Amino acid sequence: MIVGGGVMGAATACFLARDHGAQVTVLERDPTYARASSALSASSIRQQFSTPVNIALSRWSLQFLRRLGDELDLLDERPHIGLVEPGYLFLATAAGEAALRANHEMQVREGAEVVLLTPDRLRERFPWLQVDDLALGSLGVRGEGWFDGPALMQAFRRKAIDCGVHFVVAEARGFETAASQVRAVLDTQGHRFEARAAVLCAGAWTAPLAAQLGITLPVVAKKRDVFVFDTPAALPNCPLVIDPAGVWFRPDGRGFIAGAPPREPWPGDPDEPPLDAVDHELFDEKIWPVLAARVPALDTLRLRSTWAGYYEMNTFDHNGLAGALPGWDNAFTACGFSGHGMQQAPAVGSALAALVARGASDAPSLAPLSPRRLGDERPLREGNVI
Numbered sequence: 001m002i003v004g005g006g007v008m009g010a011a012t013a014c015f016l017a018r019d020h021g022a023q024v025t026v027l028e029r030d031p032t033y034a035r036a037s038s039a040l041s042a043s044s045i046r047q048q049f050s051t052p053v054n055i056a057l058s059r060w061s062l063q064f065l066r067r068l069g070d071e072l073d074l075l076d077e078r079p080h081i082g083l084v085e086p087g088y089l090f091l092a093t094a095a096g097e098a099a100l101r102a103n104h105e106m107q108v109r110e111g112a113e114v115v116l117l118t119p120d121r122l123r124e125r126f127p128w129l130q131v132d133d134l135a136l137g138s139l140g141v142r143g144e145g146w147f148d149g150p151a152l153m154q155a156f157r158r159k160a161i162d163c164g165v166h167f168v169v170a171e172a173r174g175f176e177t178a179a180s181q182v183r184a185v186l187d188t189q190g191h192r193f194e195a196r197a198a199v200l201c202a203g204a205w206t207a208p209l210a211a212q213l214g215i216t217l218p219v220v221a222k223k224r225d226v227f228v229f230d231t232p233a234a235l236p237n238c239p240l241v242i243d244p245a246g247v248w249f250r251p252d253g254r255g256f257i258a259g260a261p262p263r264e265p266w267p268g269d270p271d272e273p274p275l276d277a278v279d280h281e282l283f284d285e286k287i288w289p290v291l292a293a294r295v296p297a298l299d300t301l302r303l304r305s306t307w308a309g310y311y312e313m314n315t316f317d318h319n320g321l322a323g324a325l326p327g328w329d330n331a332f333t334a335c336g337f338s339g340h341g342m343q344q345a346p347a348v349g350s351a352l353a354a355l356v357a358r359g360a361s362d363a364p365s366l367a368p369l370s371p372r373r374l375g376d377e378r379p380l381r382e383g384n385v386i
């Protein structure tokens, strides 16, 4: 039994049924996915993390995404997610250079295809970029880019259904348990769903469910705004650029999208604010000035639209929580990926399915992401949260 049918739940269900022949039911309260992170994601994939497990999960997922048509094909249809790989470009001033170099060393050790570029090399490669204040850039030359995230979620969902998974519209509210076993999931309408195992994949809303099993998960819904703009400027080979000021932008269709962490102190970063309250001043006061300074050709950009979604933020260490729930024989979770869950869903779904079905998974290992680290007070801090 899986609670939550976003990309994590759909991927886990798909691998459980496809690879392990398991009988799986997914409870999803909103089949329109109106507030699900998976429907509102910027859906980009990178290798430039500060923790090895994130590099391993994203590299595994990348290989899966490259062969997606074969992996998730249906009798009459091959899914397409439009994966492109123009890279991520992290920029650093002198203040951030040492951290960029340290991350680079670790990333190369872990097999990431990344190069460091001096300001001169940056200027040669991206003539539209203003580099005078920069000390260094780090570019993913392969294996980083973006894709259609909602299409990936639907591809997992359809393949799962094709393999016999039942998606049921229901909102889980609690569990029937006996000793250290979950016996059933209970919904808000009074229905009881018998469960041989329970996997909590409810995204930003997983903590209240885990609380029903006596477990505190530090996962909350943090709104992140995305701004869509058009420009007559051409930026050849434009990767996903992360400015030292925290602003990011990348091409999207015929235009661009951009974002930044919320403004402090106002409106700050409250838990689960309404998604229609996009902070336009964030764009006017922070994002637009940074874009115009970094890429002078963007001086004349035109804001076309906006959207917002929730990061399922793990406030403990900004990394995913994936694996068995401590104290329970048959309860698991995959949540709290803090803005990098879309790209890791293939690897996490595959590894978690193996853990649920066989009690162990092959590579990639989810061990570093085990929720046990919460109780042990051993945070696995991800430094590169965008």
Ligand SMILES: Cc1cc2nc3c(=O)[nH]c(=O)nc-3n(C[C@H](O)[C@H](O)[C@H](O)COP(=O)(O)OP(=O)(O)OC[C@H]3O[C@@H](n4cnc5c(N)ncnc54)[C@H](O)[C@@H]3O)c2cc1C
Residues within 6 Å of the ligand: 003, 004, 005, 006, 007, 008, 009, 027, 028, 029, 030, 033, 035, 036, 037, 038, 039, 040, 041, 042, 043, 044, 045, 170, 171, 172, 173, 201, 202, 203, 204, 205, 206, 209, 224, 225, 226, 308, 309, 310, 311, 312, 334, 335, 336, 337, 338, 339, 340, 341, 342, 343, 344
């Ligand atoms: C603006 C934005 C940009 C992002 N950019 C990136 C990116 O570039 N790259 C990347 O990898 N990731 C990115 N992410 C993060 C990524 O989208 C998420 O990590 C991922 O989608 C999480 O998937 P999920 O299945 O865990 O959660 P969700 O997609 O939220 O799915 C959880 C589901 O559980 C359901 N649910 C909740 N409670 C219950 C209940 N009690 N009973 C039944 N169902 C329930 C919900 O309705 C929902 O459909 C971004 C997210 C946002 C918002």
